[in-house]
Amino acid sequence: MLKNHNHDLIHQLSETSDSIWRMEDYLKNAEGCDYCMSLWKKIKEDFEGHVELLKSEIVRHVNEGRFD
Numbered sequence: 810m811l812k813n814h815n816h817d818l819i820h821q822l823s824e825t826s827d828s829i830w831r832m833e834d835y836l837k838n839a840e841g842c843d844y845c846m847s848l849w850k851k852i853k854e855d856f857e858g859h860v861e862l863l864k865s866e867i868v869r870h871v872n873e874g875r876f877d
Contacts, residue, residue: 815867815876822863829856 811819832853839845870876 812877815870818863818867818870822860822867825856825859825863829853829860832856 832849835849836846836853839849867876
């Protein structure tokens, strides 16, 4: 079983990735509203940055032998 902090990293990576996937639909639904399109694009970009942060932290744990 994973330690809680490692489980949390994996869980949040999954949740954030799912949100990015859903935002593709949100962008389609927002067509015709420039403000909403801009809003969803910005949030999606922010979440993509969060994914990279989470992946980097998971890799660091693995490389340090702390992914248990």
